[in-house]
Amino acid sequence: MNSSPWTKKDLLSLYDLTAEEITFILDTAAEFKKVNCRRIKKVPALRGKTVVNVFIEPSTRTRISFELAEQRLSADIINMSADTSSLRKGESLLDTIRNIESLQADLIVMRHSAVGAPNFLASRVKCGIVNAGDGAHSHPTQALLDMFTIREKLGRIKGLNVSIIGDILHSRVARSNMWGLLKLGANVTFAGPSTLVPREFQKAGVRVCDNLKDALVGADVVNLLRIQHERQRSGFFPSTGEYARVFGLNRDSLKYIKPDALIMHPGPINRDVELSSELADGPQSVILEQVTNGLAVRMAVLFLVAGCLK
Amino acid sequence: MNKTVIYKGARVVDPARNIDQVMDIGVENGVFADPAGLKNARIVDLSGYVLAPGFIDMHVHLRQPGKTGAETIQTGTMAAAAGGFTAVVAMPNTTPCADNPGTIELIRTYAQKGGVVKVLPCGAMTKNSEGKEMSGIGGLKAAGVVALSDDGKCIQNHELMRHVVEYSRTFGLPILDHCEDTVLASGGVMNEGYWSVFLGMKGMSPAAEELMVDRDVILARMADWKVHIQHISCKDAIDTVRNARKAGIKVSAEATPHHIALTDAEIKRFDSNYKMNPPLRSEEDRQALIEALRDGTVTVIATDHAPHTETDKTVEFDYAPFGIVGLETAVNIAFTELYHKGVLTLPQLISKFTQGPAEVLGLPMGTLENGRDADITILAPDEKGVVDSSQFRSKSRNTPFNGYKYTGCAVATIVNGKCVFSRIPALTEEKV
Numbered sequence: 001m002n003s004s005p006w007t008k009k010d011l012l013s014l015y016d017l018t019a020e021e022i023t024f025i026l027d028t029a030a031e032f033k034k035v036n037c038r039r040i041k042k043v044p045a046l047r048g049k050t051v052v053n054v055f056i057e058p059s060t061r062t063r064i065s066f067e068l069a070e071q072r073l074s075a076d077i078i079n080m081s082a083d084t085s086s087l088r089k090g091e092s093l094l095d096t097i098r099n100i101e102s103l104q105a106d107l108i109v110m111r112h113s114a115v116g117a118p119n120f121l122a123s124r125v126k127c128g129i130v131n132a133g134d135g136a137h138s139h140p141t142q143a144l145l146d147m148f149t150i151r152e153k154l155g156r157i158k159g160l161n162v163s164i165i166g167d168i169l170h171s172r173v174a175r176s177n178m179w180g181l182l183k184l185g186a187n188v189t190f191a192g193p194s195t196l197v198p199r200e201f202q203k204a205g206v207r208v209c210d211n212l213k214d215a216l217v218g219a220d221v222v223n224l225l226r227i228q229h230e231r232q233r234s235g236f237f238p239s240t241g242e243y244a245r246v247f248g249l250n251r252d253s254l255k256y257i258k259p260d261a262l263i264m265h266p267g268p269i270n271r272d273v274e275l276s277s278e279l280a281d282g283p284q285s286v287i288l289e290q291v292t293n294g295l296a297v298r299m300a301v302l303f304l305v306a307g308c309l310k
Numbered sequence: 311m312n313k314t315v316i317y318k319g320a321r322v323v324d325p326a327r328n329i330d331q332v333m334d335i336g337v338e339n340g341v342f343a344d345p346a347g348l349k350n351a352r353i354v355d356l357s358g359y360v361l362a363p364g365f366i367d368m369h370v371h372l373r374q375p376g377k378t379g380a381e382t383i384q385t386g387t388m389a390a391a392a393g394g395f396t397a398v399v400a401m402p403n404t405t406p407c408a409d410n411p412g413t414i415e416l417i418r419t420y421a422q423k424g425g426v427v428k429v430l431p432c433g434a435m436t437k438n439s440e441g442k443e444m445s446g447i448g449g450l451k452a453a454g455v456v457a458l459s460d461d462g463k464c465i466q467n468h469e470l471m472r473h474v475v476e477y478s479r480t481f482g483l484p485i486l487d488h489c490e491d492t493v494l495a496s497g498g499v500m501n502e503g504y505w506s507v508f509l510g511m512k513g514m515s516p517a518a519e520e521l522m523v524d525r526d527v528i529l530a531r532m533a534d535w536k537v538h539i540q541h542i543s544c545k546d547a548i549d550t551v552r553n554a555r556k557a558g559i560k561v562s563a564e565a566t567p568h569h570i571a572l573t574d575a576e577i578k579r580f581d582s583n584y585k586m587n588p589p590l591r592s593e594e595d596r597q598a599l600i601e602a603l604r605d606g607t608v609t610v611i612a613t614d615h616a617p618h619t620e621t622d623k624t625v626e627f628d629y630a631p632f633g634i635v636g637l638e639t640a641v642n643i644a645f646t647e648l649y650h651k652g653v654l655t656l657p658q659l660i661s662k663f664t665q666g667p668a669e670v671l672g673l674p675m676g677t678l679e680n681g682r683d684a685d686i687t688i689l690a691p692d693e694k695g696v697v698d699s700s701q702f703r704s705k706s707r708n709t710p711f712n713g714y715k716y717t718g719c720a721v722a723t724i725v726n727g728k729c730v731f732s733r734i735p736a737l738t739e740e741k742v
Contacts, residue, residue: 092621092624092625093625093626094625112626113628114626114627114628114629115509115510115511115580115627115628116509116511116580116626116627117626117627117628119580120580120627135510135511135628136510136511137509137511138510170510171510172510175508175510198507200503200504200507200508201507203504204508
């Protein structure tokens with residue numbers, strides 16, 4: 001990988017990447033997936049590098065996945081969460097990160113509830129920034145692992161019909177998938193309650209459906225987003241019961257998708273709300289493989305970004 | 311000191327009196343006087359420049375008392391002078407809130423001591439601008455306020471707002487309203503539209519502004535009194551004001567330079583110097599605003615000068631306070647975006663800074679008529695330059711226009727016959 005087309009010290013959003021760069025990450029991830037299947041799963045790729053995981057917003061699965069990826073790459077790791085940091089004492093994010101940088105940290109993996117926080121930092125610090133999710137804006141490694149899974153299972157991405165269903169408005173997963181999939185030539189459909197699926201997405205080239213059936217017919221991939229109970233309290237839809245009935249994927253609505261279509265979910269699942277338990281555990285579900293692939297994708301991202309540090 | 315001056319050679323533009331010609335302007339003891347009657351006057355040659363009535367910025371936050379880390383009356387009025395303004399209307403959202411005669415008195419005292427240009431205080435409509443109880447409007451009038459506003463906030467209770475509009479008529483005080491349905495806009499950090507959807511940021515729906523502009527038009531009609539829509543920013547609200555004005559309702563509106571020059575596409579930079587309220591809107595809204603300036607629906611350009619410290623602004627976009635400084639860039643932007651792009655003629659442009667605000671405020675300003683205070687702005691419409699925020703007189707630097715290339719600017723500012731800012735030799739010598 002000496003003639004690497006990867007030249008960025010940060011991974012902030014898939015919007016910033018070319019199709020070639022995205023494909024290169026996926027190819028690199030495929031190599032790391034092989035590592036993860038060996039008896040000894042550790043490589044020295046990031047030995048001597050320090051990675052700081054800054055999770056300003058709580059996260060379990062993404063944080064664990066990044067942490068394990070860093071360990072498999074032999075990096076030194078520091079974990080920081082908002083609860084235990086001086087951010088609680090009123091220190092600004094920029095000051096916190098500059099302090100971390102002064103300890104000669106090489107990479108910062110950051111989860112933040114504020115949109116653009118990683119972009120704000122990336123232009124102000126020398127260490128590399130990997131976005132582990134910022135508000136409803138971007139979650140590039142989630143979209144990359146989704147695309148990795150699709151490509152691995154169906155052999156391609158170009159020309160596939162991918163339907164993403166649920167609370168699109170508040171979803172960084174939907175936005176990141178949208179840009180990644182569109183760049184690689186997939187047809188993207190968004191569906192869900194019309195209060196949560198803005199039609200403005202049509203201007204980006206997405207098909208927007210108000211009803212589930214239209215989104216499911218002919219789909220090669222159905223990616224279901226977690227529906228958050230707080231959205232019901234904010235009046236976006238009447239109840240999770242009604243949501244499950246109208247927009248949930250279950251045995252009744254399964255008939256609309258292709259027999260070999262993939263069922264995906266970024267987790268954690270509300271069983272029997274957006275997805276019936278039966279289908280979540282069924283043969284078309286690739287939900288746990290997504291988690292497995294997430295590790296390889298994050299190893300690839302950390303490896304590539306670390307290679308571009310000055 | 312020679313107190314009698316004749317300015318010669320300038321193109322004199324006084325929109326309120328339909329004057330646009332090269333002529334002499336006389337000043338005696340700080341007021342305009344017929345130059346023919348002035349003996350032993352000092353002659354100042356202003357050939358090549360435009361001489362206009364002193365510019366009025368009717369929407370400024372001077373931050374004093376309260377947030378003097380961001381601005382003081384002294385630094386704010388120095389910025390005003392450098393930007394070509396001879397008078398500013400000071401918004402009441404200070405700490406304490408300017409909802410009482412004592413605070414107005416304090417502001418006037420600071421202005422007398424350190425103010426470089428005229429400070430026209432605006433009183434709060436409601437106590438602490440909380441939108442719950444009417445403030446002592448009669449007392450505020452007696453203390454010298456020129457208008458009423460809860461700027462930054464908007465009275466949500468329509469009945470209270472109705473009473474404020476009706477009651478203020480008694481005192482001849484116009485209402486300057488920041489139109490925002492706060493529930494609809496709640497939590498928003500940018501305009502709701504394609505870019506908020508794309509970026510995943512919480513949007514502020516244009517409907518939040520439109521609803522309150524509709525409300526204000528209705529109340530202005532019912533009360534037969536002046537309601538001025540501050541920083542109007544969306545197309546449908548502009549259409550509402552246009553129709554209301556055609557129907558003879560006493561509604562007026564102002565445009566800010568940033569809404570004239572920028573759109574919400576800039577938010578993708580995640581730079582909090584593009585964060586203000588109302589937010590930058592869509593290109594369609596921006597075009598509607600420019601059209602409204604052209605057709606006279608919007609009669610005022612005002613800055614909403616809102617200084618914030620670098621510490622407060624250099625944070626995640628979501629957490630940054632709303633607002634940008636504007637006094638030292640407004641005229642440059644207006645010339646560049648409106649005059650040089652053929653939207654407004656020179657007299658029309660000058661009117662938005664002079665006759666327009668003077669009419670809304672009902673004050674004997676914004677004209678060069680003999681007997682009025684000699685407030686003058688000298689302009690160089692074709693001078694080119696680049697905005698350098700490090701040179702601002704303002705205490706704050708929160709502007710998205712650093713590096714902005716402009717054509718046209720103010721080069722000197724004269725208040726009551728006294729030169730308070732000048733970049734031209736003819737006047738610099740006179741400076742005291």
